[in-house]
Amino acid sequence: MNWFFHIGRYYIMMSRVFSKPEKWSIYRKQFIKEIDNLGLGSLGIVVIISIFMGAVITIQSAFGFESPWIPLYAVGVASRDSIVLEFSPTIVSLILAGKVGSSIASEIGTMRVTEQIDALEIMGINSKAYLILPKIAAAVFINPFLIVISMFLALLGGLTAGLMTGAVTPYEFIYGIQYDFRPFNVTYALIKTLFFAFIITSVSAYHGYYTQGGSLEVGKSSTNAVVYSSIVILLFNFILTQILLS
Amino acid sequence: MIEVKNICKSFNGKSILNDINIVFEKGKTNLIIGESGSGKTVLMKTMVGLFTADSGDIIYEGKNFNKLNFDDRKEIRKEIGMLFQGGALFDSLTVEENVMFPLSMFTNMTLAEQRDRADFCLTRVNLQTAHKLYPAEISGGMKKRVAIARAISMNPKYLFCDEPNSGLDPKTSILIDNLIYELTSELNITTIVITHDMNSVMEIGDNISFLYKGQINWQGHRDEVMRTNSEELNNFVYASEFMKKLKQRLTHHGD
Numbered sequence: 001m002n003w004f005f006h007i008g009r010y011y012i013m014m015s016r017v018f019s020k021p022e023k024w025s026i027y028r029k030q031f032i033k034e035i036d037n038l039g040l041g042s043l044g045i046v047v048i049i050s051i052f053m054g055a056v057i058t059i060q061s062a063f064g065f066e067s068p069w070i071p072l073y074a075v076g077v078a079s080r081d082s083i084v085l086e087f088s089p090t091i092v093s094l095i096l097a098g099k100v101g102s103s104i105a106s107e108i109g110t111m112r113v114t115e116q117i118d119a120l121e122i123m124g125i126n127s128k129a130y131l132i133l134p135k136i137a138a139a140v141f142i143n144p145f146l147i148v149i150s151m152f153l154a155l156l157g158g159l160t161a162g163l164m165t166g167a168v169t170p171y172e173f174i175y176g177i178q179y180d181f182r183p184f185n186v187t188y189a190l191i192k193t194l195f196f197a198f199i200i201t202s203v204s205a206y207h208g209y210y211t212q213g214g215s216l217e218v219g220k221s222s223t224n225a226v227v228y229s230s231i232v233i234l235l236f237n238f239i240l241t242q243i244l245l246s
Numbered sequence: 247m248i249e250v251k252n253i254c255k256s257f258n259g260k261s262i263l264n265d266i267n268i269v270f271e272k273g274k275t276n277l278i279i280g281e282s283g284s285g286k287t288v289l290m291k292t293m294v295g296l297f298t299a300d301s302g303d304i305i306y307e308g309k310n311f312n313k314l315n316f317d318d319r320k321e322i323r324k325e326i327g328m329l330f331q332g333g334a335l336f337d338s339l340t341v342e343e344n345v346m347f348p349l350s351m352f353t354n355m356t357l358a359e360q361r362d363r364a365d366f367c368l369t370r371v372n373l374q375t376a377h378k379l380y381p382a383e384i385s386g387g388m389k390k391r392v393a394i395a396r397a398i399s400m401n402p403k404y405l406f407c408d409e410p411n412s413g414l415d416p417k418t419s420i421l422i423d424n425l426i427y428e429l430t431s432e433l434n435i436t437t438i439v440i441t442h443d444m445n446s447v448m449e450i451g452d453n454i455s456f457l458y459k460g461q462i463n464w465q466g467h468r469d470e471v472m473r474t475n476s477e478e479l480n481n482f483v484y485a486s487e488f489m490k491k492l493k494q495r496l497t498h499h500g501d
Contacts, residue, residue, distance in 0.1 A: 124323035
């Protein structure tokens, strides 16, 4: 019953989020600010995680393929598919759910408990649209770029790890990542990314917007935002994979 | 003028407001006083539509707020300025940007015109030196003044103040009270102030409504509040030892 309540309230909130903005120029400014905040602000963590995870995926693949019957370039193939299909779109999105989601929920939650949202409403501003729409639009716009950067850096990390550990030569690795390459896999990853960006921002904003109480509740909302956006991402990962790859 | 007619409001089955009827006059400072938990803030938030009344009407110059759709309510809200208890300034904006915010949202003023208007409003509240500071960098009294400047930036018809001098020292409280009182007559607006500060009551209370356990217990002018027969209001007014002694002295002197 509680789930139905939240889904219903989320749906009502989203119908207000996508209503006509009071002034486009203000929303445009907010959109650019959010690109900087949500996108560029997350670049550092995406870079670090991608390089190291790419390296680990390559070493693990090489470890698993230690057989004279399996060509070395298979390490490149396996790393590429792991990174493009799952690591970059899903794992990086889960990490962004932690970073961006908690930030959104605590920002909006604090605005709620300090009556800043009430102040917006009193001014005649649609607070849901003003606070949430630029965040959704910015994340949906910038996250695909982050994921493409993540894919590139993870493969670069794999290449470097292969070279440094001697697990796979650069030639074999590069041959592997080009071998039987399917461009649709990247499209699939980017489609997932768009959905996940929407989920991270909207679910986190929902938890922040309906915060009640004080600073303790803001903390709880922030935690719930991460937990529920991660669950919904995993659920949609399964659904989208089933739809797009089956 | 704002008319509140038969307003009832409850939360989880607990009645908070019970059949409230008040008329708030234009050009006057209308005070709602009462103990903590008597329903003052709920009444104010219901009047501005942050809470939905269970029953009753709130009429702004003949328009029934409760029966308006979302867009029509927005139009009335643009005529409302509200001063929240904590100021509710936007943390990410400077003092000047806070005052300019409603102007940038709802007017076609150029940036220079918005700055001029913000400067005028900030000067009106005697705050000429804080334009570029953030809310975290200014004192509680300054925050209240910025909130007043923001509330009057759009030339509102109605000004709502929720405990404007809570957390302020007596001197700053009187400054804020006087500012609200002056702006009310200067702009000829309908001002509604929630307070439980007796200094404010005696300073600015043109019309006073005493809310007790969710009902209007007493209504009158500040000159009448000290001589009321209402036992509940007397308990509220003469709650402190100082006020009790003052009453005894006044009674003793026959005044």
